Amino acid sequence: MDIKIKCSTDIKRIRNILSDYDEYMYFNNEEVENLILNYHPDKKIKSINKLVMKCNKSYKTKCLHVLEKNSSLEKSVGIKEIIENYYGIYDPKLKLEYNIKAGFRTPLYYGDKQSYYLNNTFKSEEDNTRIGKCVNCDYKGKISIDHYPISFKKILNDFLEEEKLNLLDLKIKYENGKWNLENKELEELWLYYHDSVASYRTLCKKCNSSFNCYSQ
Ligand SMILES: [Zn+2]
Numbered sequence: 001m002d003i004k005i006k007c008s009t010d011i012k013r014i015r016n017i018l019s020d021y022d023e024y025m026y027f028n029n030e031e032v033e034n035l036i037l038n039y040h041p042d043k044k045i046k047s048i049n050k051l052v053m054k055c056n057k058s059y060k061t062k063c064l065h066v067l068e069k070n071s072s073l074e075k076s077v078g079i080k081e082i083i084e085n086y087y088g089i090y091d092p093k094l095k096l097e098y099n100i101k102a103g104f105r106t107p108l109y110y111g112d113k114q115s116y117y118l119n120n121t122f123k124s125e126e127d128n129t130r131i132g133k134c135v136n137c138d139y140k141g142k143i144s145i146d147h148y149p150i151s152f153k154k155i156l157n158d159f160l161e162e163e164k165l166n167l168l169d170l171k172i173k174y175e176n177g178k179w180n181l182e183n184k185e186l187e188e189l190w191l192y193y194h195d196s197v198a199s200y201r202t203l204c205k206k207c208n209s210s211f212n213c214y215s216q
Contacts, residue, residue, distance in 0.1 A: 007087040014079050018053060023062055026050040036066060036077055039086040041095075045075065096168060102179040103172040104156055107187050112195040117145050120202050134204035144208050148201040159193050 014032060021027050033048045047069040053062040054074065065074040084090035108114065121132035121143065132143035147155065160167055163186075171182040181187045203211070 003087055003089060007083055007089060010087075011080050011083050014083065018064055018079065019062070021051075021053050023053050023055065026052050026067070032064075032079075035079075035082050035086060039082045040077060041081050041085045041090050041092065045077065093168070099179050100167055100170055100172050101156065103170070103181045104190060105152070106178045106180050107191045108194065111191050113145055113198065113200065116200045120145075132202045134207055135201050136203055136207040139204040139206070141204065143202045143204050145200050146203045146208055146211070147198055149199070150197060152198075155194055155197055158197075159190060162193075163189070 014035070017029065017032070027050065028048075029051060032051060036045050037048065045066050045068060048066055049069045049071075050067045052065050052067060052074060054065050054076075055062055063076050064079055065076050067074050081090055081095060117130075117132075121130040123129075124131045129142060131141055133140050134143055156167075165186075170186075172179050173182050174180075181190070
């Protein structure tokens, strides 16, 4: 079997195991712990006391965290990069690129995209989550805001080209659970540019991933 297929099958398998654990419940799992200790790309975990699934602000989904021995700090670990590293196909450049792009997405929470989200969703009376309608399949529930018709990827690429910037040269820092651009002037310029060209549509999770929008 192709190594990439093997790898993604394993990522799915481990994610399935992890999804069975309730949020904030501490647990041990020998297979997962061995993977973390031996294959985390930057070897940031030295010992493991417990594992716990917790929501991460940036991704809004349950993420794996490690509580080390003699420590009260819970560090988040990405199972994808660990398994890719296990198969020898982990590419730190791709990870960096992904994080820098996340840094470009963070300021959008303060711009028109967030207003569009608030204007096109309403608060559910049951549990206070925001509900919207998918324009593709009419699903009503949790929805995401998709850049349409111009993709986020194209807007970002055009901006970088106009400013003569190379994505991988840009510095980012992790703050308040999110990746941010270090250069605040650039961030402001980007938000202004982005909001002047971007328009949106509402999509459910399923349609959003079938259009493969998040990776664009
Ligand atoms: Zn849909």
